[in-house]
Amino acid sequence: MKNYLKHHPWHIIEEGFHREFHEVSESICSLGNGRFGLRGNFEEDYSGKSLRGSYFAGVYYPDLTRVGWWKNGYPEYFAKVLNSVNWIGVRIFIDGEALDLDKTQVSNFVRTLDMEQGLLTRSFDLNPPSGGQLTFHFERFCSMADPDAAAIRISIKSEGYQGKITLEPYLDFDVHNKDSNYGDQFWDRVNEEQDDSFSMVSAITKKTAFTVSSFMHSKVEVNGHQVSIASSSVAPMKVSRLYKVDLKKGEELILHKTVVNLSSLYVHPDHQTEEGKKKLGENEVIGYATMKRDHIEAWHKIWDGADIIIDGNVMAQQGIRFNIFQLWQTYTGADARLNIGPKGFTGEKYGGSTYWDTEAYCIPFYLGTADAAIARNLLVYRYLHLQKAIENAAKLGFKDGAALYPMVTINGEECHNEWEITFEEIHRNGAMVYAIYDYIKYTGDTSYLTDGGLEVMIGVARFWSQRVNYSQDKQAWVMLGVTGPNEYENNVNNNWYTNYLARWCMQYAIEQIEWVKQNHPDKWTRIKQTSEFKEEEIGHWQERINGMYFPWDESRKVYLQQDGFLDKDLMHADDLPASERPINQKWSWDRILRSCFIKQADVLQGMYFFEDHFDEDTHRRHFDFYEPMTVHESSLSPCVHAILASRLGKPEKANEMYLRTSRLDLDDYNNDTEDGLHITSMAGSWMSVVRGFAGMQVKDGLLHLAPVLPAGWEGFSFKIHYRERSLGVTVTGGHCDVTLHSGQPLEIVVNNERRQL
Numbered sequence: 001m002k003n004y005l006k007h008h009p010w011h012i013i014e015e016g017f018h019r020e021f022h023e024v025s026e027s028i029c030s031l032g033n034g035r036f037g038l039r040g041n042f043e044e045d046y047s048g049k050s051l052r053g054s055y056f057a058g059v060y061y062p063d064l065t066r067v068g069w070w071k072n073g074y075p076e077y078f079a080k081v082l083n084s085v086n087w088i089g090v091r092i093f094i095d096g097e098a099l100d101l102d103k104t105q106v107s108n109f110v111r112t113l114d115m116e117q118g119l120l121t122r123s124f125d126l127n128p129p130s131g132g133q134l135t136f137h138f139e140r141f142c143s144m145a146d147p148d149a150a151a152i153r154i155s156i157k158s159e160g161y162q163g164k165i166t167l168e169p170y171l172d173f174d175v176h177n178k179d180s181n182y183g184d185q186f187w188d189r190v191n192e193e194q195d196d197s198f199s200m201v202s203a204i205t206k207k208t209a210f211t212v213s214s215f216m217h218s219k220v221e222v223n224g225h226q227v228s229i230a231s232s233s234v235a236p237m238k239v240s241r242l243y244k245v246d247l248k249k250g251e252e253l254i255l256h257k258t259v260v261n262l263s264s265l266y267v268h269p270d271h272q273t274e275e276g277k278k279k280l281g282e283n284e285v286i287g288y289a290t291m292k293r294d295h296i297e298a299w300h301k302i303w304d305g306a307d308i309i310i311d312g313n314v315m316a317q318q319g320i321r322f323n324i325f326q327l328w329q330t331y332t333g334a335d336a337r338l339n340i341g342p343k344g345f346t347g348e349k350y351g352g353s354t355y356w357d358t359e360a361y362c363i364p365f366y367l368g369t370a371d372a373a374i375a376r377n378l379l380v381y382r383y384l385h386l387q388k389a390i391e392n393a394a395k396l397g398f399k400d401g402a403a404l405y406p407m408v409t410i411n412g413e414e415c416h417n418e419w420e421i422t423f424e425e426i427h428r429n430g431a432m433v434y435a436i437y438d439y440i441k442y443t444g445d446t447s448y449l450t451d452g453g454l455e456v457m458i459g460v461a462r463f464w465s466q467r468v469n470y471s472q473d474k475q476a477w478v479m480l481g482v483t484g485p486n487e488y489e490n491n492v493n494n495n496w497y498t499n500y501l502a503r504w505c506m507q508y509a510i511e512q513i514e515w516v517k518q519n520h521p522d523k524w525t526r527i528k529q530t531s532e533f534k535e536e537e538i539g540h541w542q543e544r545i546n547g548m549y550f551p552w553d554e555s556r557k558v559y560l561q562q563d564g565f566l567d568k569d570l571m572h573a574d575d576l577p578a579s580e581r582p583i584n585q586k587w588s589w590d591r592i593l594r595s596c597f598i599k600q601a602d603v604l605q606g607m608y609f610f611e612d613h614f615d616e617d618t619h620r621r622h623f624d625f626y627e628p629m630t631v632h633e634s635s636l637s638p639c640v641h642a643i644l645a646s647r648l649g650k651p652e653k654a655n656e657m658y659l660r661t662s663r664l665d666l667d668d669y670n671n672d673t674e675d676g677l678h679i680t681s682m683a684g685s686w687m688s689v690v691r692g693f694a695g696m697q698v699k700d701g702l703l704h705l706a707p708v709l710p711a712g713w714e715g716f717s718f719k720i721h722y723r724e725r726s727l728g729v730t731v732t733g734g735h736c737d738v739t740l741h742s743g744q745p746l747e748i749v750v751n752n753e754r755r756q757l
């Protein structure tokens, strides 16, 4: 764990440059606006360890799969969300020496991520050998008000310094992915252009032909007087312009660099130059200050609906805001072609591809903090991929419209290349259906069922019915050779979570088919036709539902994570020496697989999903059995435990898990923040507060709250969107206020008592 960032309710502050954690800070200081984003790299040169990363939503490359031994069924490629144009670059020379914080000594270094306003700032003092002092201040943002725009302001103030400063703002498209399988360059040059008013560079992705163009305008002033460009240069994939200044004592030099970034997802390549120039011109007219004001206003609107205020605990407050901030920077819900990558725009590992994380974790967040249309867009994304999911299943030998959604995808095709995960972690198929159920339960909107949802359910139910086989030995339907959510077990038989989810998916599909038949017979006729549904399928599913096998230990009265789980040497994670954790960085894979240690909620994930199916004692027994063996080395784990612990009246555990989920990256619990942030699990932090501490659930069409106040908090409050209403919830010691901010009167249930709003 690391503890070098200051605690503050709205800011993430690094005081003094922590060179050793620079890549961690780069991840944490990432900025984005849903369309594009970048790591918190420095504008100027930096020769120390750094991952320069700039990414555009939906722009990817199918990097040829690299494996030791090819197996039939492997995906051809692993989709990479591409590292693209460096649009922040500004080289700075002081008396001919390049500024490089890996080499140049500076003092009073402060780097601040202002989450309230969406600004990244940095300042420091430098004493050049020629004498005097220079004070630097950097500020930048990716506009939330205009998703194509970004801007940078750099101020250099002389205190007793006199000498030559050269500034070279540039755009550089000669960029490589660090995680490229064969060291390929994924971009081909398109063109570069430059004149007095603008510079631009454009490139196209190999194979996928996405075109991205970046445009910049720069302006330099000394004490308010404009400095003209000394020279400019155009080279393949790179454009730059040079400003030379003789800075005198007491003077301030200011550079404004405004940027427009366009991708072919939104602007046809033939029109990008014209559009980019136009937008750049418009932004020049409104100016940096107005762009910044509009951007801050856009953030204020987001915070107004999505903020969680925690009183009396700055660490907890900073954690949750950091999570909400990063989620909204990654996905704003405006485009059903996009989704939420586990690392968003903050790193390459896992890229911006879509995992089951979206359905299991992110959808509840967007349901609660935004209009239902956003969560619906995420559901539609999977409906648009249904045909590919059917093809994906067919490649593995399934038939008759069975659908297997990919574990990792960017366009509907499976694109992960680890056997145990790609093929065996089939539980993700159930999450697709669970998300539809969650959406309908929360919003009360059943229209999605007949607009695609039911077809997804039918495809998934068909898959499960073919994936199980009848065991004569057990006289039950079993599911062999799977990996559950706990990836520290591979190729197991009868993973309880997967079997349970599979049975539920078949049951839910039958119920929804009946409902649509009754309520929308005309639509059912269409769905039946498009999915080539045969009535006898229901009988097949029912047979499996009735006879599904679940591993169970009678003496402990717990469901077993999988067959044979009790053969393991059962130990508590707390008994592991700190020097051996995280085990995925300290132990061999062989040792991990044999151990009892659980990477992330597995049986407990199912208990969380289907809370109402089990009584409190059953929940408690399972939590007490599995949680102590859980090492939480997946970011998706602590939040589920925080929610369950909170509901089971285990405030200390709930608090510990809450801090772990909400501060996972800020404190670098798993020693991997340098690879990028854990964006999807950030939705779990929100769930920990709203579904955990506030106990929010929808049961029988009614919104329930059962709040508890975590130890060390004086109170907390948040707003939620619920069925076309905005509600405010404030919890203080022994008190819960619920306010209806907008929408029709509503009946809710607080601590089992019905209340009218």
Ligand code: BGC
Residues within 6 Å of the ligand: 342, 350, 355, 356, 357, 485, 487, 599, 600, 634, 635, 636, 680
């Ligand atoms: C987890 C998966 C998750 C993936 C992406 C893995 O470490 O085990 O459940 O889908 O990360 O977040």
